[in-house]
Amino acid sequence: MRALSSHSAISAPRRCARFFVLLVLPCGFLLPCFAGFSLSLHLEPWRMQQIAQVEMSASRRDVMIGAALSQAELQQVKPICEVQLHRVKPVQGQVGGQFASISALLGGKSVELMLDTGLSEGMVTPSLAKQLKLPSVGSAEGATATGGATVELVELRDLILECGELLAPVTAAVASFPEENIDENWSLTGMLGYQVLQNYDADIDFPRGKLRLWRPGEGAAVARQAGLADVEAVVLSDFAILGVRVLQPGGRAAAALGIVDTGAGFSAITPSAAELLKAQAGRKAVTIVGVDGKPVQMPLSSEVTLRLGGRALTDGGWETAVSLKTTRVALGDLPALQTFANGKPAVLLGLDVLGGRRLVFAAGSGPRRHLFIGPEDR
Numbered sequence: 001m002r003a004l005s006s007h008s009a010i011s012a013p014r015r016c017a018r019f020f021v022l023l024v025l026p027c028g029f030l031l032p033c034f035a036g037f038s039l040s041l042h043l044e045p046w047r048m049q050q051i052a053q054v055e056m057s058a059s060r061r062d063v064m065i066g067a068a069l070s071q072a073e074l075q076q077v078k079p080i081c082e083v084q085l086h087r088v089k090p091v092q093g094q095v096g097g098q099f100a101s102i103s104a105l106l107g108g109k110s111v112e113l114m115l116d117t118g119l120s121e122g123m124v125t126p127s128l129a130k131q132l133k134l135p136s137v138g139s140a141e142g143a144t145a146t147g148g149a150t151v152e153l154v155e156l157r158d159l160i161l162e163c164g165e166l167l168a169p170v171t172a173a174v175a176s177f178p179e180e181n182i183d184e185n186w187s188l189t190g191m192l193g194y195q196v197l198q199n200y201d202a203d204i205d206f207p208r209g210k211l212r213l214w215r216p217g218e219g220a221a222v223a224r225q226a227g228l229a230d231v232e233a234v235v236l237s238d239f240a241i242l243g244v245r246v247l248q249p250g251g252r253a254a255a256a257l258g259i260v261d262t263g264a265g266f267s268a269i270t271p272s273a274a275e276l277l278k279a280q281a282g283r284k285a286v287t288i289v290g291v292d293g294k295p296v297q298m299p300l301s302s303e304v305t306l307r308l309g310g311r312a313l314t315d316g317g318w319e320t321a322v323s324l325k326t327t328r329v330a331l332g333d334l335p336a337l338q339t340f341a342n343g344k345p346a347v348l349l350g351l352d353v354l355g356g357r358r359l360v361f362a363a364g365s366g367p368r369r370h371l372f373i374g375p376e377d378r
Contacts, residue, residue: 074225079212080200081163086112086186087209096266097351100204101186102211105160107132111189115204115211116263117361118348119193120240122156122172128189129154129174137171151175165213170196191263194241194361202361204262206354207377216363223360223372229322231308231371233260242361244371245309245318246347249278252317254309256345259337260359260371264350267306268298268330270337273345279304281331298332306347308373322373324353 088099101114109132116123124134134154156170172190180188201219203212214222224230233244241259248255256273266286269279281299303325310321329352337348358374 074221077214077218077222079203079214079219081161081165081211081213083162083211085115085204085206085209085211088114088182088186088188090182090265096264097355099265099351100206100262100355101188102192103162105158106156106190107158112186114188114191114263116191116261117194118241118259118261118263119191121193121195122170122191123177123193124154124156124172124174124190125176125180125188126174134172134174140173161213163213167196168199197361198363201363203358204361205358205374206356207358207374219360220362220370220372223358223362226358226374228358228360228372228374229308230310231321231373232310232312232318233369233371235367235369237367242369242371244349246273246277247307247309247318247320248276249305249307252313252319254318256347258306258308258347258349260349260354262351262354262359264348266328266330266352267304267326267350268332268334268337268348269301269304270333270346271331272343273347274301274331276345277304277306277347279329279331282328284328286330296332296334298330298334300328301331302328304329306349306353324349326353328352 083102085100085102088101090098099114101112104111104113106128109128111128128134129152134156137153137155139150139152152174154172154174156172159167159170161167170192177188177191197213199216201214201216201223203210203214203219203223205212212219214220231244233242235241236243241261244258244260245254246256246258247253255276256270269277274280279301282302284300285297286300287297306324306326307320308322308324309318312318334348337346354373356376358372358377360372362370362372364370
């Protein structure tokens with residue numbers, strides 16, 4: 001993997017962080033599919049303050065989220081914003097879960113944005129960037145699923161959700177992506193990534209078809225009251241996306257780093273993680289085609305359970321917060337996944353295990369976060 005670099009048109013001092021997106025559209029066994037790319041870019045210092053360096057093996061520090069709210073106060077809590085989730089129609093033969101999008105206004109124009117927590121900030125199509133004359137903030141180079149790519153970076157201002165909530169300015173890559181035209185009812189013009197929603201407790205309720213934005217702490221309190229599983233997580237310093245612990249089968253030790261990615265239709269496991277998770281390749285395979293058109297074939301493993309770590313145990317290890325079961329998962333070194341895993345065991349948690357659940361991403365100013373996951377309800 002070659003080194004990443006960026007070229008900024010802004011002269012103000014900046015620090016470097018990675019702009020990461022992993023797009024996965026599996027279209028079936030041995031059929032064309034798509035994966036995306038990871039990029040580096042420069043972020044303003046205020047953004048970098050939210051991305052402190054952290055390792056998943058770091059010692060645990062308790063964070064009591066929402067504990068100060070009484071039962072009476074909880075009953076009065078309402079989200080700042082609630083909008084409808086649109087489930088993008090799957091293409092024929094697609095395996096995995098359905099992508100989700102929301103409607104918004106950007107510069108007064110209606111846009112449809114896919115929710116992708118495997119994306120650090122934002123993305124817009126070239127046609128939208130040209131039509132709205134979005135201001136450029138530089139360019140970035142990075143590794144695609146099977147090659148390289150250079151993209152322009154723009155700033156999204158005046159981005160207003162259907163509920164009327166004005167989001168903070170968003171840095172977005174300008175690029176086409178396979179999902180944008182797969183559903184004639186919801187023509188996608190961009191994506192919203194993990195960092196975009198981190199001023200809130202972001203509640204992606206797939207079963208109810210809602211995105212809710214809560215004040216920090218209030219969404220977490222509501223999630224606890226509703227009995228959602230509390231998964232300890234961290235913001236990965238190099239990528240500004242969320243990582244969780246995937247535990248060894250039947251044990252309490254961490255086996256792999258898991259990436260929570262609502263922009264991935266299915267889950268994938270690196271070879272080193274597959275060995276620890278006892279996932280074996282079967283006879284069937286799935287083919288992924290990168291944005292450069294080069295195919296990558298990956299074998300499938302069936303009936304894999306992914307146990308995510310919760311609170312730390314006093315005698316070592318972590319309790320199982322929730323178990324995610326998938327009927328099939330891809331095995332192999334997905335090139336874009338290698339970029340952030342750096343050879344370490346890693347698991348991509350896609351919509352096949354997440355798309356039927358309620359997910360509440362708790363806000364926070366430091367690297368340690370909480371992710372609340374509800375039961376499967378398709």
